[in-house]
Amino acid sequence: MLRRTAVVGLMSLCILSALAAPGYSAEPKDLKIGIICTLSGPGVSWGLAVKRGAELAIDEVNQAGGLKVGNDVYKITTIAYDDQFSGKGGVAAANRLVFEDKVKFIIGTNSAASVIAAQEVTEPNHVIVMTDGYGAKVLSPNKPYTFRVTPTTTEFAIPMTAWVAKNHPNAKTVAVVSPNDEAGWDIQQIVIKGYEAAGVKVIHHDFYERGTKDFFPLLTRALGTRPDILDIDGSNPGEAGVLIRQARQLGFKGLIVKTGGPGVEEIVRVAGTGAAEGFVFYSPVSLEDPAYKKFLDTYEAKYGTREADPLTPLFYDGTKLLLSAMKKAGTLDVEAVKKTLEGIKEFQGLFGKNVLTGKDVYGIAHQVDAPFYIGRIINGQPTTVAKIEVAK
Amino acid sequence: MLLSLPMIMQVVTNGLCMGLTYVLMALGFTVVFGIMGVVNYAHGEFYMLGAFLCLTFMTLGAPYPLALALAVIAVACLGALLERYLVDRFRSDLRTCMIVCLGLSTVFKNSALVLWGAQDRSLPFRIDSVLSIGSLIFPADRLVVVAASVALLVGFNLFLKRTRQGLAIRAMAQDVEVASAFGVRPSSVLPLAFAISAGLAAVAGGLISPVFSLSYDMGSFPLMKSFIVVILGGLGSIPGALVAGVIIGLAESFASTMFGGSVSDIIGFVITGVVLILKPSGLFGKSSRLG
Numbered sequence: 001m002l003r004r005t006a007v008v009g010l011m012s013l014c015i016l017s018a019l020a021a022p023g024y025s026a027e028p029k030d031l032k033i034g035i036i037c038t039l040s041g042p043g044v045s046w047g048l049a050v051k052r053g054a055e056l057a058i059d060e061v062n063q064a065g066g067l068k069v070g071n072d073v074y075k076i077t078t079i080a081y082d083d084q085f086s087g088k089g090g091v092a093a094a095n096r097l098v099f100e101d102k103v104k105f106i107i108g109t110n111s112a113a114s115v116i117a118a119q120e121v122t123e124p125n126h127v128i129v130m131t132d133g134y135g136a137k138v139l140s141p142n143k144p145y146t147f148r149v150t151p152t153t154t155e156f157a158i159p160m161t162a163w164v165a166k167n168h169p170n171a172k173t174v175a176v177v178s179p180n181d182e183a184g185w186d187i188q189q190i191v192i193k194g195y196e197a198a199g200v201k202v203i204h205h206d207f208y209e210r211g212t213k214d215f216f217p218l219l220t221r222a223l224g225t226r227p228d229i230l231d232i233d234g235s236n237p238g239e240a241g242v243l244i245r246q247a248r249q250l251g252f253k254g255l256i257v258k259t260g261g262p263g264v265e266e267i268v269r270v271a272g273t274g275a276a277e278g279f280v281f282y283s284p285v286s287l288e289d290p291a292y293k294k295f296l297d298t299y300e301a302k303y304g305t306r307e308a309d310p311l312t313p314l315f316y317d318g319t320k321l322l323l324s325a326m327k328k329a330g331t332l333d334v335e336a337v338k339k340t341l342e343g344i345k346e347f348q349g350l351f352g353k354n355v356l357t358g359k360d361v362y363g364i365a366h367q368v369d370a371p372f373y374i375g376r377i378i379n380g381q382p383t384t385v386a387k388i389e390v391a392k
Numbered sequence: 393m394l395l396s397l398p399m400i401m402q403v404v405t406n407g408l409c410m411g412l413t414y415v416l417m418a419l420g421f422t423v424v425f426g427i428m429g430v431v432n433y434a435h436g437e438f439y440m441l442g443a444f445l446c447l448t449f450m451t452l453g454a455p456y457p458l459a460l461a462l463a464v465i466a467v468a469c470l471g472a473l474l475e476r477y478l479v480d481r482f483r484s485d486l487r488t489c490m491i492v493c494l495g496l497s498t499v500f501k502n503s504a505l506v507l508w509g510a511q512d513r514s515l516p517f518r519i520d521s522v523l524s525i526g527s528l529i530f531p532a533d534r535l536v537v538v539a540a541s542v543a544l545l546v547g548f549n550l551f552l553k554r555t556r557q558g559l560a561i562r563a564m565a566q567d568v569e570v571a572s573a574f575g576v577r578p579s580s581v582l583p584l585a586f587a588i589s590a591g592l593a594a595v596a597g598g599l600i601s602p603v604f605s606l607s608y609d610m611g612s613f614p615l616m617k618s619f620i621v622v623i624l625g626g627l628g629s630i631p632g633a634l635v636a637g638v639i640i641g642l643a644e645s646f647a648s649t650m651f652g653g654s655v656s657d658i659i660g661f662v663i664t665g666v667v668l669i670l671k672p673s674g675l676f677g678k679s680s681r682l683g
Contacts, residue, residue, distance in 0.1 A: 237512055
């Protein structure tokens with residue numbers, strides 16, 4: 001009896017010692033990750049892409065037992081704030097996350113104005129931000145804690161315009177119309193550079209105000225120059241649909257191209273299949289890709305719909321990139337995670353090889369470049385016609 | 393930028409079409425603003441609800457004309473109920489009433505976001521044909537809006553001038569107390585006016601949405617245009633709304649074609665500002681009289 005008691009006691013002591021020893025944590029710790037995204041006003045669709053992309057990546061890690069960082073295991077929770085697609089909203093959300101919730105890692109946002117304002121809080125406080133804000137000013141050597149997880153026009157305009165020129169050799173001239181805001185100015189500049197590099201002459205370029213419903217005056221002016229191509233990059237899906245429809249109503253028979261920006265189903269719905277026929281578009285996803293189909297299954301299981309904004313997989317990949325850097329760094333120390341992120345030159349995303357690039361353009365290699373697809377509306381259906389891999 | 397003659401003709405055509413579209417958007421706003429002095433910030437949301445309810449009824453299988461009629465009836469009823477049980481309580485205090493309407497606008501907008509989602513939608517009804525006369529192009533869908541706008545304008549004017557209800561509304565617009573003393577019941581006339589206003593906004597939304605697209609925040613554009621048209625035309629004046637709508641449409645079309653969209657967005661405010669300095673009651677304004 002005494003011997004049996006001694007054995008049980010010894011075993012209990014061993015178990016207790018093992019649990020108390022460094023290298024094992026019985027209870028998962030809590031890791032809070034902030035999300036800033038647009039949940040009201042224009043841009044909600046993109047905002048949901050940020051939130052849901054991050055949530056799906058985090059769910060995956062939590063369901064696998066949590067995130068192992070060094071000797072600890074973390075259960076990840078998210079705190080999301082609405083930036084209302086504005087600078088004011090972005091800085092308010094960043095203030096709450098950094099000073100009240102004490103987060104050190106933020107996913108989002110989807111608005112350039114919002115992220116530029118939020119950086120006034122996140123950069124001095126050394127908070128890592130994985131964003132989507134378009135615009136050249138989002139990334140710079142002065143903003144070392146910001147990473148952009150979505151490729152921008154800078155990354156895909158050159159290969160896309162080159163593809164358009166190569167596959168439409170009779171198209172010699174282009175008119176480019178873009179929204180009149182910071183993103184639109186940057187996008188138009190890059191798109192023009194792309195067409196010029198591809199040997200297509202830019203004969204007209206113009207801007208319109210966001211929220212414009214009647215594009216007839218703008219298009220009367222643009223189409224009066226008789227371009228072979230009308231490029232409508234920078235427009236959101238609703239605007240793009242109306243632009244296509246009204247251009248066709250004004251008798252334009254040439255090629256309509258959108259060098260960037262997702263949402264083709266919505267564009268076709270608004271434009272009508274007749275007007276949209278032949279429309280060439282950029283897409284970060286391909287419905288024909290099995291990996292995307294699988295992703296949409298998971299999306300549907302959680303959110304009850306397959307209508308995911310095409311930016312969602314990019315935020316899923318971006319969040320996984322951040323989590324893998326934490327794991328690899330073995331610590332949640334921001335400087336160590338940042339250094340690890342900077343050391344990841346390439347990684348496998350949902351659709352293939354992604355790279356961290358941007359040193360030449362932004363002065364800092366904090367830009368994710370991912371494969372993308374070129375689609376065309378054929379018989380009323382969005383059809384993938386090319387996949388463009390990231391440059392080596 | 394110099395415009396060629398065919399281009400000028402097209403610009404005039406564009407301007408007239410858009411101007412009459414603005415008139416359609418502003419017609420309902422004129423009623424409530426002119427008769428009740430209520431600055432109805434939710435007017436744009438009635439327009440949005442008209443479009444989305446039309447979409448919903450079509451999704452349920454109704455053909456476009458029936459879906460439009462059902463949407464208009466639903467929104468008109470909603471307008472009457474809101475006036476009777478909410479707006480009426482605050483109508484004596486203009487500022488409170490404005491805030492109530494602003495609140496309603498937010499409630500409707502966010503409800504639409506929850507119900508119909510954030511993505512732009514389109515009606516499964518489209519008139520794709522284009523009428524060409526020489527080098528001039530008239531998209532058929534816009535001609536439908538123009539025709540509806542003119543028909544509603546004439547019909548509404550006749551309603552106000554030739555019917556007992558119209559007379560009652562005009563009497564209330566002139567003096568609520570005197571009209572009440574003569575047997576006009578505010579409790580039935582004011583909800584009727586609000587219902588007509590909401591219904592007209594819904595007609596506009598349902599008719600214009602096949603031309604543009606639907607989004608939960610689509611109401612802010614017609615609200616802004618309605619303000620400009622109604623103030624420029626003169627509070628409560630229907631001929632004023634017609635003239636103002638056409639002026640704004642043409643001015644925007646020329647400004648946008650010659651100088652770009654940014655200039656066209658401010659041109660309406662500039663014209664309205666100048667007219668108000670010269671004639672504070674607007675082009676056809678006679679204090680707050682309707683008709």
